[in-house]
Amino acid sequence: MLRTGLIHPQILESLASAGHGSLVLISDGNYPSLTAPHANARRVYLNLCPGTVSVTEILAALVPVLPIERVAFMQPDDGSVPPVQSEVMGMIDPATPVAHLARFDFYAATQSTDLALVIVSGDQRWWANLLLTIGALPEDK
DSSP states (O other), rough: OSSSSOOOOHHHHHHOOTTTTTTEEEOOTSSSSTTTTOOSSSSEEEEOOOOBBOOHHHHHHHHHOOEEEEEEEEOOOTTOOHHHHHHHHTSOOOTOEEEEEEEEHHHHHTSSTTTTEEEEOOSSSSOOOOOEOOOOTTTOO
């Protein structure tokens, strides 16, 4: 048995196999998760029904076990910051660099061969897509 709140076997395997600089996409329910991200990335479907499981619930499970080096959001065309993105910002270390990418730039970023994992949520909030870059653990950990 594990001593972590994250117990999903495929997610744990993917994270353990990924390394510094690997990418993790947490997609909302509107994202074309089968066709847009790199074809070799593992997909884990947590979209049980509309609204469940949310992007922020998934992130809450990842934050304690994953060193996050960078977060990228899909930016609305009008440049606004959607409430879900503000919520995410409150969940991560304030020192974490954040990028806001236009829709098609975000799609292009998920085409990277460094994309290790796509976690598909049932989140119905628009612009709730996150691209996480995995950081490195400190030498003493």
